[in-house]
Each structure stands twice: as C-alpha cells, then as structure tokens.
Amino acid sequence: MLSYQHAYHAGNFADVHKHLTLYAVIDYLLRKKTAITYVDTHAGRGLYPLNAQETQRLQEYRLGIWPVWQARAGFSDELLKAWQEALTSAQPVSESLTHYPGSPWWLGHSLREQDHLRLFELHPGEHEQLSTQGLPPHAQRVFGDGLSGLKAMLPATSPRLCVLVDPSYERKAEYQEVAETVAYTLEKARHGVVLIWYPLLPAGHHHTLLSSLKESGIRKIWRSELLLREPGEQAHGMFGSGMLVINPPWGLDNRLAAAMAEITPLLGADSRYQADWWVGE
Template sequence: MFSYRHAFHAGNHADVLKHLTLVATLRHLMRKDSPLTLIDTHAGAGIYRLDTDAAQTSGEAEAGIARLSNLSASENSKQNSSQTHVYQAEKATGSIATVLQDYLDLIAHFNPTATSSAPRVYPGSPFIMHALMSEPERAAVHDRLRLFELHPTDIQALSAHVAQLHAGRQISAARQDGFEALKALLPPPVSSGGSRRALVLIDPSYEIKSDYAKVAAAVQDSLKRFATGVYLVWYPIIPRPEAHSLPRRLKTLTQQAGRTWLNATLHIGQSSQGSGLTASGMWVINPPHTLKAALDEALPQILDVLSAHRGSGAAWTVEQGD
C-alpha cells in the first residue's frame, strides 16, 4: 500500500498539468476577498528536492519542469542553438501563456539561488497553495489549508515542512485517510462575511485499484455535502479499465448533481523506452469561467516543449460542459 513515493515523480508532466490547473483555478477564486478552505486529500511530503537520488533515478523532473523552466531563461540562453526546440512555443505565439508564466514564476520563487534555469526544489500542491494564500495581497483574508497523508515517511516530512512555515492554525497536516477526512470538513465553516467557499484537490497515487472507486465515492459524497465547492481530481491515463472509466463516472456524478465541469488532458508522447506514465487528466467540478481559456492558451506551449524528441501520441484536450 505504501510503495508509492512522489519524490520519484515530482515535477513530471503530470505535476505540470495538475499544478498549472490548480494555480489557474486559485488565481480566479482568490479575486474575492472571502476566505477559502483548501483541502489536499493526498498531500505527500509537501515539497521535494530534485537533486536527490530519487528524483535523479527517475529523471521525470528533467523531462518535465526542468524543460519548461527554460522558457523563462535569459535572452542569451534563447540564442543557444542547442535550446532552439525549447523556445518553439514562445516564438510561435510571441509570448508565454499568462498562467504558464505565473506557474513558472511560482516555481522560481522556491529556487531563488538557482544558478541555472533548472530548479533544484519543486513545491507540491500544499506549498503551491500556501504560497498563493500567503502573498501580501491575499494574506489578510486568512484562508485555511487542511492536508492529509497516510504514508508514514511522507507525513513525517510533511509535518516538518509545514512546521517551518510558522503558519500556526492556518495550516494543519494529519496522518489520516483524506477520503474520510473530507466528510468532516464539508460543508466548510461560514466566514465572518457569511460565505462558504472551498477548493478540494483529490490526487491519490492510484497504486491500488480501489483508489478509482474511492475517488468516485468521495466526489459523490462531497457534492451531496457541498455542491458549490470547487473539486479538482487528478487521474492517470493508462490502459486499465478502472482508469478508462473514471472520467465517464465523474461526468455522470457531476451531471447528476447539476454542476458544471471541465476535463483537461495532456499526453506527451511515447518515450523511447516505451514505459512510464505518458498521459494524465484533470477533472474540475464547478470550474472558474476563465479556466478553459487559460488552459487552451498554455497546454499547446507545454506540449510543444515536453513532447520534443518523443514518439507518437502527443496531444492535449480541454473540454467543458454543463
């Protein structure tokens, strides 16, 4: 059950899609000055070093965030012929997509002493959410962040990382099943202004088949408890029946609840080794009206960079519905 460690996969293409969607969604939600309850059901260690043996062994960050970070490199770097393919997206459009630049700037914030464009530190979802909720123009709102993780090593690391933030009661990290924890947190508490707002990120490893059914059950229960919440569900696109049927199941549950939805996918193409995850998706319930346009602009640029020198199958999609 605890064989999966995200340290081997931090900063890969799936993280790029997940965190780009998360940033774009939160930027919109944080335009309102009423507080948010932010919940991460599978928080992992919170933040990761990309120069560890784990990250170096998989090389997934090198093929993910490291490649994308070159988009924000200096003009001199852009003239380097060995990097020409990296900048095809920027040259084609004239500029980096707004949400992509926002995401890359956020990653750079965690790497202030980096001597190259490749980051040495990658923030997981908990630290991305904390970074946005603690920005000067947002900090006074006092959003709350609730983190859950079952892996004994990762929850220990997560708790230590959170303690270093000195955020007090604004952030909590618990060794608890995030699926079960949702039941006690929804609906969220009423703010002083009388509103209830929450964003829930559900991103298990799916290392066991039962995770797919648990995701669907958690979404169904959450929508009954708090139909107006914003729910982000990450899922792998792999040749497994449970994985193939999950988006269809989520669509059915969303439509039964009478809510809007958005489904974004990213497939970076087959690798020369022919193994490893190559595609994933983000299902968003009650998405901001700005999200589709933001992803439509950013995903082609991301695919142009991450699919370079790979095999067939590279593609991206963004669909939405009522």
C-alpha cells in the same frame, strides 16, 4: 498499501499539468476576499529537492518541469509567466531549478489570513517530511486518510471550498472511492471547486472514475488531458495525465489552453493537449 512516494516522480509532466491547473484555479479564487477552505487529500512531502536520491533514480523532471524552466524567458502567456515566477520563488537561488514544489507549497504559497488549509497524508514517511516544511501557521497537517478526512470535515466553515484529490491509484478501487467521495463532497458543498487528477495508463482504469462521475448527476465537469504519446505505442507506463475540474472558474478552459499551447511542444514531439466538457451544465 503505502509504497508510493512522489519523490521518485517529482516535477514530471503530470506535475506540470496538475499544478499549472491548480495555480490557475487558485489565481481566480483569490480575486474575491471571501475566505476559502483548501483541502489536499494526498499531500505528499510538500517540497522536493531534485538532487534527492529518489528523484535522481528516475529523473522524470527532465521530461517535465526542466524543459519548461529552460524555456521560461521566452513565454508570452501571462498565466504561464506568473506560474513560473511563483516557481522561481520556491528556489533557494532564483537562477537555478533545484526544488520542485508539490501541491502543499502551491496552496500554502497562496494562503491568506482569512483562508484555511488542511493537508492530509497517510504515508508515515511522507507525513514526517511534510511536517518539516515551512508553511503558514494556519496550514493544518493531518496524518490520516484524505478521502475519509474530507468527508468528516464537511460542511466547511468558510463560504468557499476548493479540494484537490490526487491519489496514487495504487489500488484499482481508488477510482471508485474518489468518485464516491467527490459526489458526497458536492452534496455538502454544491458550489465547491473540486480538482481531480488521474493517470492515463494502458489498462484504462480511469474510465471507472469518469463513468461514475457522469452517472452521479454532478454537473459542470471540465476535463483536460496532456498526452506524451498515443495510447498503445508502449505496453507499460503512464502515457498521459488527466485533470477534472468540477465547478471550474469562468474562463479556465481558455486560460489553460493558451498556457498549454506554449508548454506542450516542450515535452516531446508526440505530446498533445486536449480539453472538453465531460459533463456540461
């Protein structure tokens, strides 16, 4: 099943949660000169014009990045201000929010000469769009399945590994497939930093992912969730966004808590942010 196209949801509240977390992790990793291999298992297009027909159909960015952008001048948190400066640099005209950068942009924007980036995308149309994006020459775009592609490239050639796993979860089996792939990845790269995004839906299928990872024996799994509303208030639709970070950089929890304290109230009166250690050391 390859029907999912992220352009319909670009810039929504889940993107805000996911990409701020990704940015915070990258910011920490870049403090050392040692080479990093980045892997994005479900890359998407890379950069999304907000006036695109698909994006305008749902306009989810209006309850996500749009209010954050509108409030940017008043931010006090340093991580949040740096993230917004990076977002501004993705705009053709810095004063206007016209494009939302997906994970390939955030990863490519931070890529140094010694680093490597591999972007997997299985949807033919999405991969075609990704191929047209302006990325560093050593960013490799791969038309194929990201989970199997990740396993095939391990162990990585560089000393450090950072992986983003964010499938659409169109199939319920993907929750278990993600857990199994991540467990294999950490067998091959014990100190790798792995970020996993998951949706919070009324059906609660994300518990399969969480339970499988806990039972795998993997340690140091940090969890954060951004909820727009409490579960059960609406029968259908995503009510929240979840992120797992395995082997998180030191201080990530506090840095994100401070940034999310400023963002969360902008996303609605009922929104809230919560974080904990799903599995400790």
